[in-house]
Amino acid sequence: MALIEFVLVSVALLGIGIYGLAVKRNAIRMLFAVEIIINAANLNLVAFSRYVDDSGGQTLALFSIAIAAAEVAVGLALVVVAYRMYKDVDIANFRSLRG
Amino acid sequence: MADAVFLALSVLTVGSAIAALEMRSLIYGSIALMGSLGGVAGFFFLLDAPFVALFQLAVYVGSIAVLILFTVMLVRRELIFKKIEDKRRKMAGIGLMLVFLVSVGALIMSSGIHQLESDSPPIDFREIGEDFLVYYWPALVVMALILSGAVTGALVLARREVENGSN
Numbered sequence: 001m002a003l004i005e006f007v008l009v010s011v012a013l014l015g016i017g018i019y020g021l022a023v024k025r026n027a028i029r030m031l032f033a034v035e036i037i038i039n040a041a042n043l044n045l046v047a048f049s050r051y052v053d054d055s056g057g058q059t060l061a062l063f064s065i066a067i068a069a070a071e072v073a074v075g076l077a078l079v080v081v082a083y084r085m086y087k088d089v090d091i092a093n094f095r096s097l098r099g
Numbered sequence: 100m101a102d103a104v105f106l107a108l109s110v111l112t113v114g115s116a117i118a119a120l121e122m123r124s125l126i127y128g129s130i131a132l133m134g135s136l137g138g139v140a141g142f143f144f145l146l147d148a149p150f151v152a153l154f155q156l157a158v159y160v161g162s163i164a165v166l167i168l169f170t171v172m173l174v175r176r177e178l179i180f181k182k183i184e185d186k187r188r189k190m191a192g193i194g195l196m197l198v199f200l201v202s203v204g205a206l207i208m209s210s211g212i213h214q215l216e217s218d219s220p221p222i223d224f225r226e227i228g229e230d231f232l233v234y235y236w237p238a239l240v241v242m243a244l245i246l247s248g249a250v251t252g253a254l255v256l257a258r259r260e261v262e263n264g265s266n
Contacts, residue, residue: 004213015200020120023192053219055226070249077253
């Protein structure tokens with residue numbers, strides 16, 4: 001397998017994520033799209049780390065996974081708060097997050 | 100053999116990423132997202148990075164996907180199945196995705212990275228540990244603070260305030 005195959009899979013994932021962010025209005029689905037984009041970036045990092053023979057890519061991928069976990073926790077808490085306020089997950093209805 | 104595994108993994112990853120966004124039910128969508136994240140972990144195994152792969156399995160498939168499933172279950176039932184999008188926006192989104200895929204794909208194909216082949220031995224996980232503790236230790240400390248801050252922030256945000264009369 002060559003590096004380019006992994007990079008192409010990563011580009012496909014990034015494209016799907018951009019599509020999801022552009023089209024979906026459900027807040028939880030937009031979080032799915034963000035997760036897919038972050039995974040595309042991680043795949044790129046690890047692939048380049050293997051082919052350039054540098055351990056920095058894997059280290060950065062581990063940092064990125066940990067930060068993504070924090071991001072999802074905060075994002076889901078925001079979705080829960082917004083759902084409690086508006087009884088909806090459609091982002092077009094979220095006018096403000098002040099109570 | 101490895102090529103067949105690669106092909107199966109790419110079909111699984113890309114297919115379930117599309118399914119995660121397009122499935123009618125959010126619950127099946129989050130299970131498909133789990134499949135996609137697991138597929139990326141499989142790619143990490145193919146790239147001789149078992150440490151990152153297991154980390155991905157533990158953090159993404161183990162905790163993030165379960166967290167998303169629980170949040171989906173907190174949402175009312177009819178909202179789980181409701182699809183909110185309009186047709187024109189969807190067409191525009193597909194067009195944007197295709198333009199992006201074709202242009203970036205052409206850019207990558209014409210660049211020099213397909214001459215890169217690896218004949219070097221895989222990276223030992225000891226090297227990653229050394230990276231973490233020798234070069235990146237300030238970042239490790241900052242990451243710990245960010246994680247604890249994020250967990251505290253999430254708890255504060257999601258706490259149900261008992262006001263007089265409401266709730």
